[in-house]
Amino acid sequence: MPRSKQYKYEAVLEKAMDLFWAKGYNGTSIQELVSHVKLSKTSMYEAFTDKHGLFMATLHNYRKRLNNNMSLLREIPSARAAIELSFESIIAEVTDHRHRRGGYLTNTAIELAPHDKEVEEWVNESIKDIEKVYTELLQKGIKSKEFSADMNIESKVNFIMGVRHGILVYSKIRQDKTRLQSIVTEALKVL
Template identity: 30%
Template sequence: MARTKEFDPDAVLHRAMELFWARGYEATTMADLVEHLGIGRASIYATFGGKRDLYLKAYDRYVELGVDWAGLLSQPGPVLPAVRALVERFAADATGPGAERGCLVVNTAVELVPHDAAAARRVAANWDFVEATLTSALTRAAAQGELAADRNPRALARFVLTVLQGMRVVGKGADDPARLRDAAATALSVLD
């Protein structure tokens, strides 16, 4: 008869996500995971697989809990105020509490994508989704007359995505919030 787990796998996965987000993949050892998660190595392997499997599951959890792009950008009415609020939110978050952790998607792109195909697929899927959501919103903005007819919604979406992700990188080491506020303001001026 199988033993009943003496821990909540969802809670443990969340704690693993927090640890990987704070330290990164390479800097987090199995000993760190055992200590931080409060469960044995065998339980980690039996429930989540190895360290890499656990990392990818933690990444997936991070994306699930992250920004509700579709919800924010598909509201009826004007679109550009929602896009502006999103850019301003990223600038504020990138200098707020926990900013030194950055974004787990960006951290994964920098640390694992060059040599891990599964991580690369996940990051690409995330950025493709964000780009498609932004493109759809900006296409709607153009149809509503919020953008000039000669503006390319897809190119603008790619630009906004790149700025948002860049703000997360700069925010990891930024000690000057004005740097990100200025970047956000300049990015928003492109939408005018």
């Protein structure tokens, strides 16, 4: 794909994702998408087939970004600091936005995964990617003696994921940074 066309494609995905993130898949009409991303219906259908195709493209684009961000955590020398930073990054993202958007992955899992097989597969694969990074961080923390050697890694990863998704859902109710940070503080005590 030529560079300018690739840039426009990425920009369309970002704008569409913002709209889906704010309104949900079912709350977003084709007309709103066309208007928001500044594409004609014909161009949208040629590029993405339909609304669901565009949505799936935004999910794949989001997953790439999420995986890049999660990979950066591996470079932090302290496993505990990396896990804390992952939570702090979530809090910064959800409190920086004027809409109570929550998390794109979490919102998608709640809204569509129960009745859309393709979305369910995407959600499960995305969660596995995140869990893999947290597993590696906990293993690193055990090796560096930041965490107890008898830690049940699978249980702790499940706990971390529960806290992560809890923060994202709770932020849709309250965008109070202090409250969200108190959740992180308590969660880190358990590690």
